Amino acid sequence: MGRPIIQYPQDMAAVQELIWKVRPDLVIETGIAHGGSLILSASMLALLDMTDAIEAGTTLDPRKSSRKVIGIDIDIRPHNRAAIEAHPMASRILMFQGSSIDPQLVDQVRQAAKGYKKVLVFLDSMHSHAHVLSELQAYGPIVSSGSYCVVFDTYVEDMPAQFFPDRPWGVGDNPKTAVHEWLKDNSDFSIDRDIETRLMVTVTPDGFLRRDR
Numbered sequence: 777m778g779r780p781i782i783q784y785p786q787d788m789a790a791v792q793e794l795i796w797k798v799r800p801d802l803v804i805e806t807g808i809a810h811g812g813s814l815i816l817s818a819s820m821l822a823l824l825d826m827t828d829a830i831e832a833g834t835t836l837d838p839r840k841s842s843r844k845v846i847g848i849d850i851d852i853r854p855h856n857r858a859a860i861e862a863h864p865m866a867s868r869i870l871m872f873q874g875s876s877i878d879p880q881l882v883d884q885v886r887q888a889a890k891g892y893k894k895v896l897v898f899l900d901s902m903h904s905h906a907h908v909l910s911e912l913q914a915y916g917p918i919v920s921s922g923s924y925c926v927v928f929d930t931y932v933e934d935m936p937a938q939f940f941p942d943r944p945w946g947v948g949d950n951p952k953t954a955v956h957e958w959l960k961d962n963s964d965f966s967i968d969r970d971i972e973t974r975l976m977v978t979v980t981p982d983g984f985l986r987r988d989r
């Protein structure tokens with residue numbers, strides 16, 4: 777829908793299926809980049825509104841929907857912000873600039889998330905173990921029961937050592953190692969392996985975390 781997205785196509789299909797399954801009223805995403813994933817989520821929320829209206833036999837006014845996407849990025853480039861703000865889906869999108877683990881920013885997001893009942897979270901910013909672990913600690917509790925926290929790029933752990941020579945993450949220090957550590961203390965969540973099994977090829981192995989209670 778007009779913005780570049782930095783996602784593996786299989787995982788985009790999984791995102792679409794998850795939004796349909798969970799029917800969230802709020803999606804929180806860390807990592808905006810060009811805005812493609814925000815627009816994908818926002819457009820799926822618009823489809824949820826449309827199908828709700830069809831089922832209820834009412835007229836749809838998408839500008840009145842309360843379904844929203846919150847995006848967080850440490851560096852929202854002006855041209856990306858301008859393009860996202862000019863997009864037809866813009867009224868559904870709220871952006872915060874800052875580190876996704878900055879306590880003040882986390883507090884702002886928590887305030888903005890108040891009142892929403894079904895919250896879905898996508899973590900796709902900095903892929904080091906420490907950063908993702910902090911994100912899980914910050915945003916995991918906001919995920920509603922029956923919904924998901926998706927941690928992207930867990931595949932880094934399964935790649936050859938030195939595959940990411942110029943990155944602050946690699947084998948032993950990445951989203952998957954963070955997921956495994958976080959799950960030890962967060963038994964409300966479990967890995968939904970059915971999703972990755974169906975995808976067959978994914979950058980998100982062990983990254984689809986369902987909140988069971």
Ligand SMILES: C[S@@+](CC[C@H](N)C(=O)[O-])C[C@H]1O[C@@H](n2cnc3c(N)ncnc32)[C@H](O)[C@@H]1O
Binds near residue numbers: 813849901
């Ligand atoms: C992989 S891209 C996000 C891609 C986007 N979700 C998509 O699907 O198109 C990662 C983004 O994380 C952002 N980022 C890096 N470190 C961050 C941090 N500490 N807090 C928030 N965002 C960060 C980068 O600026 C970059 O835009």
